[in-house]
Amino acid sequence: MPVVSGSSGRAIAEALAPLLGMQHVELITRRFPDGEGYVRVPSKSIESVRSEPVVLVSNTYPDSGVLETILLLEAIASVRAGDLSNYKNEEPQSLPDVGPGIFLAIPYFGYSRQDKRFSPGEAVSARVIGEMLARCCDGIAILDLHAPAILEDLSVPVEFVSAMPEIAARLSKEVDPDFILSPDKGAIDRATEVATIGGWDFSYLEKTRIDAHTIEHTPKDLDVNGKIVAIVDDMISTGGTICRASDALHRQGATEVHAACTHGLFTAGAISRLSNHVDGVHSTDSLPNPRAVVSSAPALARGLKNLMG
Ligand code: R5P
Numbered sequence: 001m002p003v004v005s006g007s008s009g010r011a012i013a014e015a016l017a018p019l020l021g022m023q024h025v026e027l028i029t030r031r032f033p034d035g036e037g038y039v040r041v042p043s044k045s046i047e048s049v050r051s052e053p054v055v056l057v058s059n060t061y062p063d064s065g066v067l068e069t070i071l072l073l074e075a076i077a078s079v080r081a082g083d084l085s086n087y088k089n090e091e092p093q094s095l096p097d098v099g100p101g102i103f104l105a106i107p108y109f110g111y112s113r114q115d116k117r118f119s120p121g122e123a124v125s126a127r128v129i130g131e132m133l134a135r136c137c138d139g140i141a142i143l144d145l146h147a148p149a150i151l152e153d154l155s156v157p158v159e160f161v162s163a164m165p166e167i168a169a170r171l172s173k174e175v176d177p178d179f180i181l182s183p184d185k186g187a188i189d190r191a192t193e194v195a196t197i198g199g200w201d202f203s204y205l206e207k208t209r210i211d212a213h214t215i216e217h218t219p220k221d222l223d224v225n226g227k228i229v230a231i232v233d234d235m236i237s238t239g240g241t242i243c244r245a246s247d248a249l250h251r252q253g254a255t256e257v258h259a260a261c262t263h264g265l266f267t268a269g270a271i272s273r274l275s276n277h278v279d280g281v282h283s284t285d286s287l288p289n290p291r292a293v294v295s296s297a298p299a300l301a302r303g304l305k306n307l308m309g
Pocket of ligand 1: 235
């Protein structure tokens with residue numbers, strides 16, 4: 001069975017394929033000079049893509065990733081349906097339809113934070129993208145989606161998988177924390193999972209986001225004096241959440257503070273900002289970044305095994 005990838009999922013697809021007992025096959029993706037995308041299932045891979053169910057690894061981030069994922073799914077679907085008709089009249093033009101069997105693995109689901117209509121007139125972007133993808137495949141595995149409820153009733157099965165077990169293993173090996181902290185209520189479940197796996201103490205902060213760059217943490221008495229603390233979140237973007245939480249922990253006597261996340265977006269100079277506030281940053285490779293030290297492949301493999309039976 002093939003695990004295929006475009007421009008965003010290659011490294012993860014290569015790691016995922018052996019975990020599923022499958023082969024990695026790279027599809028063709030290019031950019032035209034005007035920036036528009038082009039995708040193709042190469043002739044040499046057509047038989048493989050038709051032979052058995054296919055897993056596509058692709059991120060819906062940045063915007064070009066949303067489009068590339070849809071175009072790749074469409075290209076795979078036409079090959080599997082046997083529609084090979086083409087302008088160059090290359091043969092064969094058609095083959096029998098091999099039926100359903102396209103599964104999408106999304107390491108980082110972009111737009112996940114626009115999961116509600118916060119103000120009238122907004123698009124609920126996460127839902128819009130989820131519905132578009134569901135029209136082009138037979139099942140989706142998504143890694144640490146910000147708030148899974150928004151995609152719970154799509155027209156195809158969705159497996160919500162988490163890299164928290166792998167993050168716990170990394171922290172256990174490299175940090176040996178005394179205490180796990182969720183920087184807000186939204187990350188409590190994930191951080192609790194990490195704390196439970198490692199047998200570490202756990203608490204959370206009350207966070208108020210003033211705007212995209214300003215965050216306030218309500219002071220809370222935490223027993224972190226002299227302790228090593230790891231802050232666990234689903235994603236780090238500007239780093240503001242982690243920096244403020246780390247400052248609060250240091251004020252309360254923490255000796256060392258680490259940050260761990262699934263999705264390391266690290267926008268707007270986040271890496272250098274974080275280096276002034278925390279002792280270490282540990283991210284998965286769901287997005288390419290300089291702190292990607294945890295593989296997201298095992299978590300995706302767990303979800304895909306469930307999806308594919
Ligand atoms: C928000 O609820 C998320 O879980 C993260 O805490 C947030 O997106 C991190 O953003 P930033 O790094 O910009 O503070």
